[in-house]
Amino acid sequence: MRKYAICGLSNRAMKMFIKPLLNEFAANNQIVALLDYDSYRFTACQKEYPQINNVPTYIPEQFGRMIEETKPDALIVASRDDTHVEYIVNGLAYDLDVITEKPMVTNVEDVKKVLKAEADSKGKVTVTFNYRYSPIHRKIKELLLEGKIGRITSVDLNWYIDTYHGASYFKRWNRRRKYSGGLSIHKSTHHIDLINWWLDQKPVDVFAFGALNYYGPEGELNPSKEDHRFCGTCHVKHKCDYFMRWTSRSETINVADDHYTMKEMRAGNYTNYRPDACIFDSEIDIEDTYTATVKYDKGALLSYSINFSLPYEGYRLAINGTKGRIETQEFHAPSRVPFPVPEQTIEYYPLFGSKEIIHVVQTPGGHGGGDPILLEDIFLGADPRRQYDILAGTVAGAYSIAAGEAIWRSVKEKAPINIQSMLKLENEVNI
Template identity: 85%
Template sequence: MKKYAICGLSNRAMKMFIKPLLNEFSSTNEIVALLDFDDYRITACKKEYPQLINVPTYGPEQFQQMIEETRADTLIVASRDDTHVDYILNGLAHDLDVITEKPMVTNVEDVKKVLKAEANSKGKVTVTFNYRYSPFHRKIKELLLEGKIGRITSVDLNWYIDTYHGASYFKRWNRMRKYSGGLSIHKSTHHFDLVNWWLDQSPVEVFAFGALNYYGPEGEHNPEIGDNRYCGTCHVKHKCDYFMRWSTRSETANVEDDHYTMKDMSASNYTGYRPDACIFDSEIDIEDTYAATVNYDKGALLSYSINFSSPYEGYRLAINGTKGRIETTEFHAPSRVPFPVPEQTIEYYPLFGSKEVIHVVQTPGGHGGGDPILLEDIFLGPDPRRSYEIMAGTVAGAYSIAIGEAVWRSVKEKAPINIQSMLNVENKINS
């Protein structure tokens, strides 16, 4: 029986990890400890899952006591991004395995600490990059491994976050770089890891542009200049386009999202936590728009963009190679898209030949059906029928964060950023 300590009782921790551990994976796994700085979160977690009523609870300062008393052998880290590093380092110092939500950490300095700690530990770190597990993304990986497009020369990836989901990042702690690393880390590491995994190449250099175009006090949809407003009590919210796009004057609308719901956005969830802060506050210090170029050690080029205030959510992808091209377009959360959307397929264009349309068998679950497959790999072991590596570790986490930090640093410094120099290693870190 594997023993788990849950560090950070976030919404993600409860739905993604605690619920399946208590249900479909309970025969070989056991939750032996809950850790959070907020007693209210602990109370809410035990109320949601009465099976945990007798599980001991701890604060962050009681980590050593928790390990001694419960003899946990694996940590699950699902706390705020900037706190991941402390739990990971403490876990590795005790030779524990660590399963962490992305991003692994929020900056390259912490990346180096984790890489060093893992090298000196019997424990290993797994980063839960669930985008790898989407049926479409796994199929693309398989097509690339089959050599369908030959040697990969370039990737075009354009990601769009709609005004509901995009604004949510600017209502919460994500809007400050000291907590999230900025959205090129908190969000885009998903995308950078996906490309790194598809390519099986290491990033070398990044050049990027970016800006805060929509949010913050200068946002042109700001109904009134002023700080310290909250959607729940705001006197001008009915003049706010972002609020009214997803609500009514009587506020009876209920919009659902993979990441949170209207219920989660209530001001009473956690002690001192308001996830409905104004998206036009002056404390916002991150960007909401990026365009970046990344070159890789085996010759591939990535052209990447992301916009956090789009009319719809999804992405457009094209992968070019010496023998052809792969394309796909995804519309996420179709209930929030104000027009009919086509079924997602993968289009294969051989360099000399006819187009093929590939329909993919889809699976239910969060993040495009990726979450349930990821959980099976974590709690049951890797699928023996799969012929390629898909679980991500510290190196994958490191490169995704290095690209994300290079993006925002390039924006600030108006210069290309060398990845290996950032990581301060003479040779490419082992993949």
């Protein structure tokens, strides 16, 4: 029986990890401890899952006591992004394995701490990059491994976040760089890792532009320049286009936010935490629009963009090689897309020959069907039939964060950023 301590009782922790551990994977796995700074989260979690009513609870200052008393084999870290580093490093100090939500940490300095801690530990870190696991993304990896497009020369990835999902990042703690690292880390780490994994190359140099175009006090759709508003009590919310796009005047019609499925979270019962802060507050210090060019160590070039305030959600991808090209387009959250959504396919264009359209068998579950397969790899072991590595560790986490930080640093410094110089370690831990 493998024993787990859960660090951070977020919605993600409850739905992604606690629920399956208590159900699908209960035969060989056990939750032995819960840790969070907010005692009300213990109440909410135990109310949702009565099976863990007797599991001991701890606050962050009691981390060592938790380890000594419950003797877990591994930690699951799903707390606020900036707190990941402390739990990961402390867990490794006890020679525990650590499973952490992305991003692994929020900046390169913390990356170095994790790399050093893992090098000195018997434990290993797993980063839950679930985008790798969707059927479409695994099929693209397989096509590339088969050499269908030859040597990869360039990638175009344009990611679109709609006015509902995009605005949600600016209502929460993500809007402060000190908590999230900025969205080029919190969100783009998913995308950068996906490209790194597909290419099997390391990012070397980054040059980027970015801006805060939609949110913050200068947002053009701000109905009133004043701070400290909340959507639930705002006196001008019915003049806010972002609020009114998804809500009726009586507020009887609205869109459910899958980031907050817990009733307690939706009700705002958690201590000192409201997920409905105004998207036009002046404390917002991150960007909502990026374009970046990334050079890789084996010659590939990436053109990447992401925008957090668009009419629909999804992405467009093209991968070019010496023997052809792969294209795909996805629409996320089809219930929020205001037009018919086509089936996602992969279009393969050989350099000389006929186009092929590949229809991929889809699987249920979050993140395009990726979550359940990721969980199987974590709790059952890697699928022995798979012919390639997919579960991510510290090196993947490190390069995704370094590239994300390089993006926003390039924006600020108006200069290219070299990733290897950012990751250079005094103790020469090689990655």
